Amino acid sequence: MLDANLKAQLQAYLEKVTQPFEIVASLDNGTKSTELKNLLEEIASMSDKITLRTDGDDARKPSFSLNRINGEISLRFAGIPMGHEFTSLVLALLQVGGHPSKLSQEVIEQIAQLEGSYSFETYFSLSCQNCPDVVQALNLMAVLNPNIRHVAIDGALFQDEVEERQVMSVPMIFLNGEMFGQGRMDVEEILAKVDTGSAERDAAKMNEKDAFDVLVIGGGPAGAAASIYSARKGIRTGIAAQRFGGQVLDTMSIENFISVTETEGPKLVRAMEEHVREYDIDVMNLQTASRLVPATEQGGLHTVEFESGASLKAKTVILSTGARWREMNVPGEQEYRTRGVAYCPHCDGPLYKGKDVAVIGGGNSGVEAAIDLAGLVKHVTLLEFADTLRADEVLQKKLKSLPNVTVIKSAMTTEVVGDGSKVTGLIYQDRNTEESHTVNLDGIFVQIGLLPNTEWLKDSVALSKHGEIEIDARCATNIPGVFAAGDVTTVPYKQIVIAMGEGSKASLSAFDHIIRS
Structure with missing residues (x-):
């Protein structure tokens, strides 16, 4: 073998x-x-x-x-x-x-x-x-x-x-x-x-830590790069993350990371974490930030509070909490999450072999998911809210060549239907006629983009109308000493290589702020 x-x-x-x-x-x-x-x-x-x-x-x-x-x-x-x-x-x-x-x-x-x-x-x-x-x-x-x-x-x-x-x-x-x-x-x-009892013990340990020069919140590509650049300056650096790697952990194939022809998300995350741990960086995993308390005076300490009850202080903070899968927010979605509603076609696709599934979303992610699933399942129904697909033309051409794929445009999903234990279908409204239709299904794969993880920051830093952290060319927020990087910010083009660059820039800006304060 x-x-x-x-x-x-x-x-x-x-x-x-x-x-x-x-x-x-x-x-x-x-x-x-x-x-x-x-x-x-x-x-x-x-x-x-x-x-x-x-x-x-x-x-x-x-x-x-x-x-x-x-x-x-x-x-x-x-x-x-x-x-x-x-x-x-x-x-x-x-x-x-x-x-x-x-x-x-x-x-x-x-x-x-x-x-x-x-x-x-x-x-x-x-x-x-x-x-x-x-x-x-x-x-x-x-x-x-x-x-x-x-x-x-x-x-x-x-x-x-x-x-x-x-x-x-x-x-x-x-x-x-x-x-x-x-x-x-x-x-x-x-x-x-x-x-x-481990969470309580960890919180107690965190509360006893001295203030950091740079505290990074978030462990994705931006956060990893920021912590490494800070540590290389020889200053006290900490990184607190809900889960190290972030969205990259859910990425199957990466073919545009310069110098690496092809890799996979989890493999890249392992390499990132190994690189971070090569330096004197205090890594605090499984920590969800709940509140940012800015310093009350120039040169004072910022405080980040966590859901665990812990809090950390730092001269500068770099926010790199990334983004998460956008949900449909329709009745039945949460009830049947992991019971027919899924967000990772690569992970869960094989469980639907020979069955009927739907993909929600006509962008690159949605069309790629439909193409992948078509080789496994009996039939794929792709539903797109707009009247045209938004995916690259090469992907649309491939999609059209598949005999077991149906594309429905101008379709607004209104409800996930199930029998109490698993998904049995969905209901969508035709946006042109306003008529409702039911599609019988065994699974639904949601691929409609990302949402920035900034709910905990609404009362502190300035956010855009889309909930992204507003930053300038130096990754600075509206709060002196607080910087941000990666998919959580207003920087366009949410890409791994861009996030790493932004994290590095944010770290250099934080260091410059420290030596000038």
Whole structure:
């Protein structure tokens, strides 16, 4: 199953295995079991510390567990972890084999000290770029604490389970049989939900911190660049983010990041975070800002308050909180979110194989989503509010060539319809005739742009009529010592490379403000 290049890479990784372990496969007579067996045989042949058994009796077939000899680890893959999950497999092999993780000692100890019994199940799809973060986090937790068990399940191979548990968006996590979470989560986020006292402890630690020279709020491309540029000036720098990486984590393919021919959002975010941690930067993740209190006098300290109850002070602040997916704001959307209403076609598309879906939005994102989904689903209905599509002509031409796509223009979605447990359709109004129509569907993918994350700033900095932070050519806001950068600002063209440049500029402006104040 593995090509020569992949085999060579895996062979090099497996040389880092220090403790013997066994792979126990549960197989049947199906073709997927044969594929899995071939993969596992290749892996076992690459290291004398790995033993393969094929006498497993797990109910999910094909599946396999990784068991340390005389150890207490419960870690299983149900399916064939290729595609985006191949990295998850490699890391699991290394970690069960004794290779240390890169987590901080503080987080490792927090995981190891968790008491109780935690049985996690994660449903993923091989095309989901957010799923590996969840799978890898829970696998590592299972390696570090015998009270934690984890099964990663390929939803495409276990459709009966997907239907029964109404898994309509991935990654979806269950804990002890109950819904635990949906969407990308890292170790710290999972720990925060499991260890309920951690948020209070983190807030107390933050309240004790000395004032920063530069405090960056937001961990996307703009925030990462701003913090690195500040730290390189040798000044005290902190970065507080709701989730490091921001919208880039939800971006599948990136082909316009100069000097990198092609990459994926999560991969770029990992590189950004590694770069940030190379410097003396105080990184505070899982922190949602709730209020900015500007300094009352020139040269005074600004204060940023957080939902956790923590607050931080700084000589200068750089706001880079980015943007989020714009929602339709119609009845039924929130009720059926993750139960038929989705925002990531790359992640959730495989769950709708052979079904009817809709895409809301006729810009580049919407048309690209419709094209991608058309290769998976039975039929795609694309609804556009305007009387023409706004996507690039090359994309429109491709869309028109697809036989299983219907385009409806001048359509205003008015309601998401469901049966109480999942989406069954939508209602739209023809803007020309004002007549209402119902479309029977299994899923709805919303692709109608972004909204700036500035609700918490309405009483402090000046905002445009679209809610974006107004800045000048130096990224300065109307408040001395407060700067802003990236998609949250009035700068046109919301692009990763532009956000990084703006973050760097904001940092240089902040430094200039400090030395002149």
